[in-house]
Amino acid sequence: MSSEEHLKQTDTEARFEFKKEEKSAFAAEKGLTEETIRVISEDKDEPEWMLQRRLRALEQYKEMPMPTDWPGQPDLSELDVDQIVPYIRPDVDVRGGVDDWTELPDEIKDTFDKLGIPEAEKNALSGVGAQYESEVVYQNMQEQWEEKGVIFCNMDKAVQEHEDLVREHFMTKCVPPSDNKFAALHGAIWSGGSFVYVPEGVTVEMPVQAYFRMNSEGMGQFEHTLIIAEEGSEVHYIEGCSAPKYSAFNLHSGGVEVFVGEDAHVQYSTVQNWSKNTYNLNTKRAIAEKGGRMEWISGSMGSKATMLYPSTILKGRGASDNHITIAMAGEGQDIDTGAKVYHNAPNTKSTIESKSIAKDGGRTNYRGLVHIADGAENSSTAVECDALMFDNESTSDTMPYMEINESKVDVAHEATVGKIGDEDIFYLQSRGLDDDDAKQMIVSGFIEPITEELPIEYAVELNRLVELEMEGSLG
């Protein structure tokens, strides 16, 4: 059975919305104190420098105000970090993860089975990491890549086994905790996540994947992803996220740092489908050296509120960046996403393609920043945003910012907003499609430029998620 068939056969709602009884070996107290952080760090047997970094981030977190004065930003007033359980270790003896699905306890294995992860691994991936609550429970890398020196392991393990690399790159140059309040929070209580290291000149031909699953009520997930691609290397990292729906709020505040070496190429794809009571407040950033190429591909479907602006610093001459994003907001959702690109060197190039769909009172916002520094001559950037709206209760905003300090540049921004065309629907109906199918077809066509960039499993998943969202509204 191909993964596409697998996905078709699994009822999508059942795939993402099921929840398991909470079972944990260790759960930190609610809220955030120095004591909690010491306990997490000790439980992970971390070196002293990491504990110190956590404590410093905690100080910064306490000092920084909540972001509340951005024009049109999502409402964070109901988010009470003190009510969030920051750390849960699942009740299994899989510290550091296992490398065989059969070694996982049935209920966890079942979870990932339902999500279709093992199936995808067999068919299309170089390696898989799976995180359940705060810990990575499964980790596997195909041998052929390991032989070439590629490292793909969970972040906690990386702190132990690749300490020098982690110490140099972890929340230092790319995403320092001082970047924003939630980056600081993340720096204090991060747990789990992935570490990817690709040595010079190595091309990892199949994507590596990590899947994050939040299962418990009222918890926070703070996984950290660190990708280091050395000169001339190439890797594609895929991340998937989901959580069932509970009445209490969940908080997801991940951190992603990507180092794109000279002439290296990193693609980072993610489809996130957090439950609709999750606050998704992430910081993702890449630094691209000379000739390096960074590609972000993201689909933001779930969550109550998302504030996420993956950014790239084009540091070396001729570095380039592509952003492809799609956001969909339904009832009660506020998806505030965009992209940031800093052109800090000559001959750098970026493109941003953003599509959003708002319906049933949902709100989507594109918030982007393109900064072209003085001296970044012959740089070019093109930003394109398209929004599709279903009904009059929904809202869609576009707030791009462009800071241009250099004259020898080519900057273009374009955005359009439109409703679903009555004529298009009429045309499809006159060809025998019912209203729902017609609308679904139009939406699928609208997002096609994005889905065609995704690996097939993800394109299928994204389409299924869109269909699921649509069914809910049109039934």
Added chain:
Amino acid sequence: MSTQVTANLSEDVVRQLSEERNEPDWLTNTRLEALAALEGLDLPDVIQTPGRRWTNLEALDFESLVDPLDQSDETIRDVEGDAEVLTFREAIDEHEELVRETFGSVIDPHHNYLTALSTALFTTGTVIYVPEGVDAGDVTIRAEMNSRSLFSQTLVVTEKSASVTILESIESGDVEVDGHRYFSNLVEVVGGENSYVQYGSLQNVDRETYTYTLKRGDADTYATVNWIEGNLGSQLTRSDVETELNGDGSETKIVGAFFGHEEQHLDINARVWHQAEHTTADLVTRGVLDDEARSVYEGVQDVGRDAWNTSSYQRENTLMLSDESEADASPKLIIHNHDTEASHSATVGQVDAEEMFYMTSRALDPTTARNMLVEGFFVPVLEEIEVDAFREELQELIAARLR
């Protein structure tokens, strides 16, 4: 951040201004209320991105800029057709009820610190009244600023099915004043049902002057309020041109042109609110930057919940002639109604190398070629100007800057 009231402002000063003009009590009170509000009001919102504020209005020292009792201007008001064009004082004598009803109805005097300051202290201004059904033709207002500070207030009222084209220009006079100066201009347009207003404005004050202008129109059913805003002068310009489309089928066009050189700072804003059905807006701004000039542009298209069948377009293009210049732009779309066709775009670039090559290969020297391309860049904006004299003047000012 609220701003302190400067020491040279007091109730007595405001009363004196009002008494000298023999104003009715309600206007004196409006001024006094604006003065009282100053302490709690903020300067106009300025775009901020992490780590920076795009325009630094806080740096203006109102203490030394504002000299309320020594305001002086030379203003010529030319009327070709049937509009009633009156100084603010004349208008109060002749149409007190009209002024009382409409003054402050489009721009809330307490909108921000600078609007309140202007309301409390204005000494010059024009009221243009076009009665129902009158096609008034062209009105020209040429103002010269002859003092350290000058506060001006313009009110345009077009009744049902009336129409008028207004051109306003502001320059610095020959009077010598040491140090920096401040010019403030508030313009309100009350566009009645099915009426038509084109309001063109050309600011070319000297480099010692800071300017603030807020122009806002209210368009009733089927009304059209069009704006043309040309900014060439001033050290620091803050210009807000806005239309509220409050009536079904109303329209607006906001056309902007700016040309900054040396160390000029231009903060240009165009905003439109679609509040009714079948409204249309078109925002077009073109600007050129040379030397170390800096431009900040914000365009807002806000489509309200009840604004069914909206069409809204925005374009902004900046041409950079120098490496030291900086152009920041933020074109915003805020959409609450799905029955909308909207787009916005912004570009920044330099003079096209291929075009330059083409022209120099036709034997034009590079400077002439570049100047022709810059002049050509403004054509889409110039084409929107209905009055020949105004278009030619803007064209000449652009050409003069290129020589």
